[in-house]
Amino acid sequence: MDDGDTLGLYRNYMTCLNEWRWEDLGRFVADDVVHNGRPLGVAGYRAMLEADTHAVPDLQFIPAMLIADGQTVACRLAFECTPQHTFLGFEPTGEPISFVEHVFYRFENRRIIEVWSLIDREAIRKQLSQ
Amino acid sequence: MDDGDTLGLYRNYMTCLNEWRWEDLGRFVADDVVHNGRPLGVAGYRAMLEADTHAVPDLQFIPAMLIADGQTVACRLAFECTPQHTFLGFEPTGEPISFVEHVFYRFENRRIIEVWSLIDREAIRKQLSQ
Numbered sequence: 243m244d245d246g247d248t249l250g251l252y253r254n255y256m257t258c259l260n261e262w263r264w265e266d267l268g269r270f271v272a273d274d275v276v277h278n279g280r281p282l283g284v285a286g287y288r289a290m291l292e293a294d295t296h297a298v299p300d301l302q303f304i305p306a307m308l309i310a311d312g313q314t315v316a317c318r319l320a321f322e323c324t325p326q327h328t329f330l331g332f333e334p335t336g337e338p339i340s341f342v343e344h345v346f347y348r349f350e351n352r353r354i355i356e357v358w359s360l361i362d363r364e365a366i367r368k369q370l371s372q
Numbered sequence: 373m374d375d376g377d378t379l380g381l382y383r384n385y386m387t388c389l390n391e392w393r394w395e396d397l398g399r400f401v402a403d404d405v406v407h408n409g410r411p412l413g414v415a416g417y418r419a420m421l422e423a424d425t426h427a428v429p430d431l432q433f434i435p436a437m438l439i440a441d442g443q444t445v446a447c448r449l450a451f452e453c454t455p456q457h458t459f460l461g462f463e464p465t466g467e468p469i470s471f472v473e474h475v476f477y478r479f480e481n482r483r484i485i486e487v488w489s490l491i492d493r494e495a496i497r498k499q500l501s502q
Contacts, residue, residue: 245441307476307488309441311375316439316446318476318488344474344490346437346448358437358448360474363494 245310248349252308252315255354259303262295264288272353297329306342313350319343325370330363332370339369375440378479382438382445385484389433392425394418402483427459436472443480449473455500460493462500469499 255270271284282290295301300323307318320342325334341362348356385400401414412420425431430453437448450472455464471492478486 307444307446309439309444309446309476311439311441314437314439316437316474316476342488342490344446344476344488346439346446346474358472358474360472360490360492362490 245312247352248310248313248315249308251349251352252310252317252347256303256305259291264292267291270353272350272355275354275357277357278359294329297327297334298323298325300324313348315347315349317345317347319345329370330361330366332366335370337369339366341365341369375442377482378440378443378445379438381479381482382440382447382477386433386435389421394422397421400483402480402485405484405487407487408489424459427457427464428453428455430454443478445477445479447475447477449475459500460491460496462496465500467499469496471495471499 251270258266258270267288268284271287273284275282275284275287277287277290280286301321302323304320305317306320307316309316320340322338322340324336324338325332327334342365343359343361345360346358347354381400388396388400397418398414401417403414405412405414405417407417407420410416431451432453434450435447436450437446439446450470452468452470454466454468455462457464472495473489473491475490476488477484
């Protein structure tokens with residue numbers, strides 16, 4: 243699988259997330275996916291995404307930087323959104339916030355098998371504590 | 373410049389950091405480098421690194437994941453270290469800490485011209501607040 247294939251798969255995964263097509267998630271995410279060292283599995287991964295999009299109904303995954311190398315993708319995601327419910331442990335203010343997430347994904351058999359995500363919680367904390 | 377060249381340059385940059393060869397930094401970092409949107413320049417970049425290594429004398433930059441695509445590098449850096457002075461605004465406890473940094477670098481003319489860094493400050497906060 244070359245870099246172009248992996249990027250294509252990843253872009254389709256982003257579209258799946260942005261359209262809330264949770265029933266399709268298993269096309270992109272392996273049954274035994276591990277997220278930040280936790281063996282979430284696709285069901286746990288879906289639950290996490292559903293919780294996030296419940297808390298932040300206008301959450302859109304927009305790559306600001308995106309590179310692939312073989313079976314690995316790295317993406318800087320830039321979020322502009324307005325949380326409506328508790329999000330990552332922070333209470334909403336009704337005001338929009340912006341933050342980034344830097345994520346590494348490892349693919350196996352054309353699906354995401356491992357995710358290492360870092361979210362700028364410090365930025366969220368500052369914006370939701372004002 | 374292919375991915376292998378960029379990775380080689382990046383590995384040499386890591387070695388430069390780990391050996392505190394600040395006088396060589398300009399070989400790897402452009403005069404007008406921008407860090408997280410701030411136009412630090414190589415002097416400001418060096419000052420940042422010198423401050424970090426003063427605060428954390430055993431700071432070593434170890435790539436846990438590393439990929440390149442053309443002129444862009446993405447790296448997950450895993451740190452295990454013991455801060456001795458105020459580090460990123462947190463006071464040291466004398467105990468070792470571990471945290472990660474996810475960084476994207478854009479190269480231009482074989483030097484780093486742009487850096488987007490995200491450090492897991494939440495992890496540092498938790499470990500240094502105990």
